[in-house]
Amino acid sequence: MNSKITALKQLELMNALENAREPRLFSVIDLKVKNLLPQWLQFSPDVFWLNHPEEQKTIEVYEQITSFFLKQGIQRGHTVAGIGGGATTDMAGFVAATIHRGVNWISVPTTLMGMVDAGLGGKTGVNTSHGKNLLGAFHLPEHVWICADFLKTMSRTEILSGRGEILKYALLSNEIYDLAMNTKTPMEDIIMACAQYKMKLIGEDFKEAGNRAFLNLGHTLGHAFEHTLKIPHGIAVTMGIKYLFQAMKLENALASYELIFKSLQLDPEKVDLTNYSQFDKSAFWSAVNHDKKKTGDGLKLTLVDNVGQPRFEVLPVAKLKTLVEALSDFKT
Ligand SMILES: NC(=O)c1ccc[n+]([C@@H]2O[C@H](COP(=O)([O-])OP(=O)(O)OC[C@H]3O[C@@H](n4cnc5c(N)ncnc54)[C@H](O)[C@@H]3O)[C@@H](O)[C@H]2O)c1
Structure with a gap:
């Protein structure tokens, strides 16, 4: 079972939603x-609007949405749609996964991050006071409707964040690397290639017991940067990849990273740790220690030797810490 991913123009999306x-x-x-x-x-009267999706990705707002939908008469054969960035689709998917023990849902990602990653794959959930995404469920959307027209209104920072995730895909897949390295490739084509790549991994490994975890490239250090520096997810992932490759001395991968980084016109200042004066190292390592991918003391890292050749390596946190802290940017 997998989601059906379709690229739609704005009018087509309106029609598709109307039919749904x-x-x-x-x-x-x-x-x-x-x-x-x-x-x-x-x-549509059956809409719950989110005005601060990430702050509202909580169990309290989940309760408000489910109460509202139940009051409006939602039944098992009805459908839920999530239209927004990753915070919105995570919430909508979690509502769909749990209401009446699961109803169909449609994901309509409206941020670049959502289109290439967060809006697909069926990981749904909310944040808790103990951390992000700690309550959730795997529940695939029946459809993912990707409408690149939404990107027109996105801020530069959010676009850069989405491109950070694209950089990750371009390291994992030769096909996406070629698309990303050609500055004339329409963004829609890159988005669809990333989405199809993710869906292929998910088709083989829905619950992340195997190769789906390749998608976690850069995320162990990335989540810790995101948490400590309060920066957008995709920018933090880009930093996570850079410092991971440097620490593990993956020279070929690092050279490809630099090429993709330039081609996607990412901002070098944003991924340079020395530009962040408030870096709290102990909070950073505490976040690494709480990584969901940790088993015992071992961190399962995705590494890339060359473009299109990802692999896993399990490393104790202490070892990773020694390697990372040996980097000059961490000594400031
Ligand atoms: N489920 C998954 O597999 C997965 C993967 C990665 C990230 N996530 C989650 O996704 C979230 C991050 O995703 P995100 O970056 O899309 O965050 P987001 O949903 O918070 O959106 C970012 C910002 O963009 C705004 N926005 C949305 N669409 C817009 C548009 N078309 N034009 C202008 N502004 C728009 C939002 O209001 C918000 O201010 C996090 O909650 C993260 O945990 C989930």
């Missing part, structure tokens, strides 16, 4: 997306 209202559609929508979906507002 049979028998009935319940939506969780990021309020910021409203300007791009004006028609939707006029037609």
